[in-house]
Amino acid sequence: MADQPEGCARVTGAVLGDPSSEPAEPPATQEPVKEERMTARVGQKAPDFNAPAYYKGSFTNVQLSDYFGKWILLCFYPGDFTFV
Amino acid sequence: MSAVADKYQQLQDLGVEVFSASVDSHFVHKMWNDHELIKMVDGGIPFHMLSDQAGNIGRAYGVWDEAQGIELRGRFIIDPDGVIQAMEVLTPPVGRRIAETIRQVQAFQLVRASGGAEATPAGWMPGDIVLKPGPDLVGNVWKVWKPDMEK
Structure with missing residues (x-):
């Protein structure tokens, strides 16, 4: 697996097909924004996502649905270098 | 994560692909692997370590802790159709038991291979009896399975 070019931007995982984790456009009206998120549940499709990854010496990108x-x-x- | 890495070959043999995820960058994942985990697991972590710095994936999976800015210890078993079959979420101080995860994978694989005709009773381990739900079993589970069969 080839290394991907690395910039200094803060890259993060993004849920695919979920508007809430994609860059938001300013709301055109004053209507309250309805909070709608995918939530994982057993028996339901796993939310798909894309995320930068470290994998055996390389930096790569993972899309779950692949x-x-x-x-x-x-x-x-909870975090790298924690104790459990 | 080193406990999962230690059982990685067994998981691969069961056809399971493993991903870990936290709010650390993939650069920090590399440092953690190179400086600590490699001392616990021969060759280092063998699976993809995902970075979710903004918590977007954690939110979608219900494991994002807003107050701490971390992801809780959530473990998901996803079947080949992309459907979540099992989830377990723990607060940070208690670790998971990978042997239980493997047992659940084996149970879900058996159920899937039977096309849903078989079910695994409480405490089922590979090789134990399975239940075949149907009219004959209603009211008769006691004849084939008892709680003390759980090892």
Whole structure:
């Protein structure tokens, strides 16, 4: 897997197909913005996303749905260099 | 994460792809791998370590902790159709048990292979009896399974 060019921008994961994690345009009207988010639940489709990753010595990008067709174990944790 | 890395080959043998995710940058992931995790796992972390600095993915999975700006210890098993079959979320001070994750993967794989005809009772381990839900089993689970069968 080839290294991707790295800039100094603060890159982060982004949920795909979820307007709330995409750059927002200023609302045209004064109507309250309705909070609608995808929330993960068992029995429901896993929210798809794109995220920068470190993988065996390289920097790369992962899109979750590229791995649909296999079983996936996705583990979140509080932070690198923490103790548990 | 080193506990998961240690069982990575077993997970691969079960056809499972592993991803870890936190709010650290992928640069910090590299440093953590190179300076600490590699001392616990031969060759370092063998799976993708995802960076979610803004917590966007964590929010979508319900593990984002706004007050602390971190992601809780959330573990998701996703089937080949992209459907979440299991989730477990712990607060930071308690670690997961990877053997339980592997057991659940094996149970979900058995159910999937049976086309839903089989179910695994509480405490099921590979090789144990499975239940075949249907008219004959209603009211008769006691004949084939008892709580003390859970090891």
